[in-house]
Amino acid sequence: MAMLGSTLGLRCTVRGLTTVGRRRLGWLALGAVAIGTGIFTMHFIGMMGFTSPALPITYDATISYASLAVAILVVGLGVLLVGLHPTSVPALLLAGVITGLGVAGMHYLGMAGMRMDGGLAYDPLIVVLSVVVAVVAATAALWFAIAARSLGAALGAGAVMAVAVNGMHYLGMQALTLHAHTETVGLGGRAPLETLMPILLGPIVLLLVVGLVVGLDPMTADELNTRARRTGTPGRPVARLTEPQRG
Template sequence: MEGTVDGFRYGAVTPVAAYLMACLGGALGLRCIVRTLLSTQSWKAGWLALGAASIGCGIWTMHFIAMIGFQVVETRIRYDAGLTVLSLAVAIVVVGIGVFIVGYRGASPLNLSFAGVITGLGVAAMHYLGMAALHLNGTVRYDPVVVALSVVIAIVAATAALWAAVTIRGFLTSLGASLIMGVAVTGMHYTGMSAVSVHVHGTTGGSWAGDSPTSLLLPMLLGPVIFLLLAGVVVMFDPLLVLGEGDWNRPSAKGARTEAASGSPLDGQEGQEPRVIHARAAQDPQWAAPHSPRR
């Protein structure tokens, strides 16, 4: 028989919490990518890796927070721990591929499109791999048209996020971009979930393997959430992101002295000598003739 699928078991709590985690991961990831653009002397690979891990953890955490609110009324739901962890690895690695393409090869339309497709497919793969970890006493079916739509949404969202990362550098604009990214990623998730239908085998329970949502997902979510909080601390206290591009690009006093020293000594003397000679000449006209500046 057809099962009763409910994706909002706890009302608006899980969708809102999922959206906030997607926004947090997106915001941290975008700021890390911006960090590599503000200073070419920074450890680019490290910041890009931190950005990819932040976005991947944000998307994965969003998915499984939303899945806590998912239920099939007629049967229990359990999760395979191995596939759940694998979906996290896929999210981070594939998002990382897209981020590194843009970070090292530039933000040309071709690179953005290629990286956006890879990243979007990675987000979709994480979603459906996470769904494959779901075990219940029934058969899960998908509407192929809605699945295709969810993949398109994932690709568009990923491309837009990468474009925002290399185009928008201000804090408030990056924050706005992360909020939009959170809407797109969360929308992709619930679009994919709307494709789900379940044919229940029976209501007598089952002995299938796996852990319940509360016993598996809540402890596993703790790690990525802590990582996102620590990444937030790193981003918040990084001097370049706090001070902004202008303060770091302004030449220091030492740099100004070095630049002046690298110029021609004659140029400096020509800028100062006439003023000194004219002042001395005003005091002693007889001294001025033999010490006049040569033209």
């Protein structure tokens, strides 16, 4: 799910580099939605595998959806920055920091939505390390996305971004310690599917819709040539069929 959302989002970012005006902003916004939703779905699917032997766990839907909003908005800032300034190294670095912080913000806010008869504690050093992983990998993914042209390169960028999301998530979980308030050993286990599935259903459908939009609106030769000119990407222009000249 992380790779699907990241690949779609970075592909939308690439599409934004080939257009201007509202259409560009629309593609960049769609990219932010895809990446943010991919982060969100990966997190909660991962949490389906999280168990606690002492604490039954549920999730606050309001805080969970707030974490989705944070992911989309913060990642959107990073995507917008790199989309509007694709040849600027400082803009790329700042966009990577912002996007990485969006990944981390979604995770830790999502964790704050856990409801149990206990408390959460984190190892600060591992938390910092998890944020660093998210920032570095997100920066690499954004650079890969704007520097490459092929679908294979887009998949590679999506894989790098997925490393950021998963690496941040599982390092963050490694930093976590649960403290039970009462003796309830044997009553814990996984969060019930009836709690997580309603939270996940809407974002998964949204991600599929984004995929449909990207699939039904492939990049044209003109757009590829425009993007190559704007980003300074090396390589030969994509040929266009033209009518033979007369005379």
